[in-house]
Amino acid sequence: MRAVIQRVREASVKVDGNEYSRIGAGLLVFLGVAAADGDREISWMAGKILNMRIFEDGKGKMNCSVLDTGGGVLVVSQFTLYADTTRGNRPGFSGAAPFDDARETYNRFIDHIRSSCSLCIETGSFGAGMEVGLVNDGPVTLIVDTPGSSDE
Numbered sequence: 001m002r003a004v005i006q007r008v009r010e011a012s013v014k015v016d017g018n019e020y021s022r023i024g025a026g027l028l029v030f031l032g033v034a035a036a037d038g039d040r041e042i043s044w045m046a047g048k049i050l051n052m053r054i055f056e057d058g059k060g061k062m063n064c065s066v067l068d069t070g071g072g073v074l075v076v077s078q079f080t081l082y083a084d085t086t087r088g089n090r091p092g093f094s095g096a097a098p099f100d101d102a103r104e105t106y107n108r109f110i111d112h113i114r115s116s117c118s119l120c121i122e123t124g125s126f127g128a129g130m131e132v133g134l135v136n137d138g139p140v141t142l143i144v145d146t147p148g149s150s151d152e
Contacts, residue, residue: 001041001109002032002081007054007140011074013124014131021122026071028134031109032081033102034095041146042105046113049073054140062140067117075113076124076132077106103127 011028013020029049034041050067057063066073079102083091097105103126114121124130 001034001037001045001105001146003045003049003144004030004078004081005049005052005054005142005144006134007137008074009135009137011132011134013074013076013122014133015125015128017131020125020130021074023072023074023120023122025069025137026119027066027073028132029073029075030078030081031075031106032078033097033105033109034082035097035101037097037105037146039108042109042112044146045144046109046116048144050113050117050119052142052144054142066119070119072120072122073113074122074124075106075110076130077102077126099127 006028008026008028010022010024012022027049051065053065054062055064055066055069079093079096080091082095083093084095085091096102106126110121110123124132
Protein backbone atom coordinates (compact mmCIF):
# COMPACT_ATOMS: atom_id res chain seq x y z
CA MET A 1 0.00 0.00 0.00
CA ARG A 2 1.30 3.42 -0.90
CA ALA A 3 0.06 6.81 0.25
CA VAL A 4 0.86 10.38 -0.67
CA ILE A 5 -0.11 12.41 2.37
CA GLN A 6 -0.54 16.17 2.20
CA ARG A 7 -1.16 18.47 5.13
CA VAL A 8 -3.93 20.78 3.95
CA ARG A 9 -5.86 23.82 5.08
CA GLU A 10 -8.77 22.42 3.06
CA ALA A 11 -9.41 19.82 0.38
CA SER A 12 -12.35 18.73 -1.74
CA VAL A 13 -13.42 16.28 -4.42
CA LYS A 14 -15.80 17.00 -7.29
CA VAL A 15 -17.38 14.33 -9.47
CA ASP A 16 -19.13 15.43 -12.68
CA GLY A 17 -18.70 19.06 -11.58
CA ASN A 18 -20.56 18.51 -8.29
CA GLU A 19 -18.97 18.59 -4.88
CA TYR A 20 -18.68 15.04 -3.56
CA SER A 21 -16.72 15.61 -0.33
CA ARG A 22 -14.81 18.28 1.55
CA ILE A 23 -12.66 18.72 4.64
CA GLY A 24 -11.19 21.72 6.40
CA ALA A 25 -7.71 21.55 7.91
CA GLY A 26 -6.28 18.05 8.06
CA LEU A 27 -4.86 15.46 5.68
CA LEU A 28 -5.48 14.69 2.03
CA VAL A 29 -4.42 11.09 1.38
CA PHE A 30 -3.99 9.64 -2.08
CA LEU A 31 -4.05 5.86 -1.54
CA GLY A 32 -2.68 3.24 -3.91
CA VAL A 33 -3.48 -0.44 -3.37
CA ALA A 34 -1.18 -3.27 -4.49
CA ALA A 35 -2.42 -6.77 -5.31
CA ALA A 36 -0.98 -8.33 -2.14
CA ASP A 37 -2.40 -5.73 0.28
CA GLY A 38 -4.58 -7.08 3.06
CA ASP A 39 -5.49 -6.57 6.71
CA ARG A 40 -1.89 -6.10 7.87
CA GLU A 41 -1.26 -3.31 5.37
CA ILE A 42 -4.64 -1.68 6.06
CA SER A 43 -4.01 -1.58 9.80
CA TRP A 44 -0.42 -0.39 9.45
CA MET A 45 -1.24 2.40 6.97
CA ALA A 46 -4.27 3.64 8.93
CA GLY A 47 -2.18 3.81 12.10
CA LYS A 48 0.65 5.61 10.32
CA ILE A 49 -1.68 8.21 8.78
CA LEU A 50 -3.56 8.92 12.00
CA ASN A 51 -0.46 9.10 14.21
CA MET A 52 2.10 10.78 11.94
CA ARG A 53 3.30 13.93 13.70
CA ILE A 54 3.29 16.50 10.90
CA PHE A 55 1.27 19.31 12.47
CA GLU A 56 2.96 22.07 14.43
CA ASP A 57 2.77 22.30 18.19
CA GLY A 58 2.81 25.57 20.15
CA LYS A 59 6.56 25.89 19.56
CA GLY A 60 6.32 25.55 15.77
CA LYS A 61 7.73 22.00 15.68
CA MET A 62 6.02 19.17 13.82
CA ASN A 63 4.97 17.31 16.94
CA CYS A 64 1.21 16.79 16.57
CA SER A 65 -0.83 14.22 14.65
CA VAL A 66 -4.19 14.70 12.96
CA LEU A 67 -5.64 12.95 16.02
CA ASP A 68 -4.11 15.66 18.23
CA THR A 69 -5.45 18.50 16.08
CA GLY A 70 -8.89 17.01 15.41
CA GLY A 71 -8.53 17.67 11.69
CA GLY A 72 -10.29 15.89 8.87
CA VAL A 73 -8.97 13.18 6.58
CA LEU A 74 -9.92 12.93 2.91
CA VAL A 75 -8.88 9.60 1.32
CA VAL A 76 -8.82 9.40 -2.49
CA SER A 77 -8.02 6.16 -4.30
CA GLN A 78 -5.22 6.56 -6.84
CA PHE A 79 -3.96 3.48 -8.66
CA THR A 80 -1.43 5.57 -10.57
CA LEU A 81 0.76 5.62 -7.46
CA TYR A 82 1.87 2.16 -8.58
CA ALA A 83 2.90 3.31 -12.07
CA ASP A 84 6.02 1.71 -13.48
CA THR A 85 7.82 4.38 -15.49
CA THR A 86 11.13 2.57 -15.94
CA ARG A 87 10.53 1.48 -19.55
CA GLY A 88 9.34 3.67 -22.38
CA ASN A 89 7.08 6.66 -22.00
CA ARG A 90 3.78 4.95 -21.26
CA PRO A 91 3.39 3.98 -17.59
CA GLY A 92 2.53 0.40 -16.73
CA PHE A 93 0.18 -0.38 -13.86
CA SER A 94 0.76 -4.08 -13.23
CA GLY A 95 1.82 -3.29 -9.64
CA ALA A 96 -1.62 -1.94 -8.79
CA ALA A 97 -4.34 -4.27 -7.57
CA PRO A 98 -7.04 -5.19 -10.11
CA PHE A 99 -10.06 -2.85 -10.01
CA ASP A 100 -12.46 -5.03 -7.96
CA ASP A 101 -9.76 -6.10 -5.49
CA ALA A 102 -8.57 -2.52 -5.08
CA ARG A 103 -12.12 -1.28 -4.47
CA GLU A 104 -12.68 -3.92 -1.78
CA THR A 105 -9.35 -3.12 -0.05
CA TYR A 106 -9.97 0.63 -0.30
CA ASN A 107 -13.43 0.23 1.27
CA ARG A 108 -12.00 -1.96 4.04
CA PHE A 109 -9.33 0.70 4.63
CA ILE A 110 -12.01 3.40 4.93
CA ASP A 111 -14.03 1.24 7.36
CA HIS A 112 -10.90 0.58 9.42
CA ILE A 113 -9.80 4.20 9.66
CA ARG A 114 -13.34 5.35 10.53
CA SER A 115 -13.61 2.76 13.30
CA SER A 116 -10.17 3.78 14.64
CA CYS A 117 -11.04 7.38 15.47
CA SER A 118 -13.78 9.97 15.79
CA LEU A 119 -12.36 12.31 13.14
CA CYS A 120 -14.28 13.38 10.05
CA ILE A 121 -13.19 10.85 7.40
CA GLU A 122 -14.27 11.70 3.86
CA THR A 123 -13.59 9.87 0.61
CA GLY A 124 -13.34 10.27 -3.10
CA SER A 125 -15.57 8.26 -5.43
CA PHE A 126 -13.68 5.05 -6.22
CA GLY A 127 -13.10 4.61 -9.94
CA ALA A 128 -14.69 7.91 -10.91
CA GLY A 129 -13.00 10.76 -12.73
CA MET A 130 -12.48 13.30 -9.96
CA GLU A 131 -11.34 16.88 -9.59
CA VAL A 132 -9.34 17.18 -6.39
CA GLY A 133 -8.82 20.65 -4.98
CA LEU A 134 -6.56 21.51 -2.08
CA VAL A 135 -4.71 24.23 -0.27
CA ASN A 136 -1.46 22.59 0.80
CA ASP A 137 -0.30 23.75 4.24
CA GLY A 138 3.45 24.16 4.51
CA PRO A 139 3.74 22.62 1.99
CA VAL A 140 4.03 19.25 3.72
CA THR A 141 3.82 16.25 1.39
CA LEU A 142 5.02 12.76 2.31
CA ILE A 143 5.17 9.44 0.49
CA VAL A 144 4.54 6.43 2.73
CA ASP A 145 4.85 2.77 1.76
CA THR A 146 3.80 -0.12 3.95
CA PRO A 147 6.81 -2.27 4.88
CA GLY A 148 7.83 -4.36 1.90
CA SER A 149 5.62 -2.57 -0.65
CA SER A 150 8.32 -0.40 -2.21
CA ASP A 151 9.88 -3.58 -3.64
CA GLU A 152 6.76 -4.51 -5.64
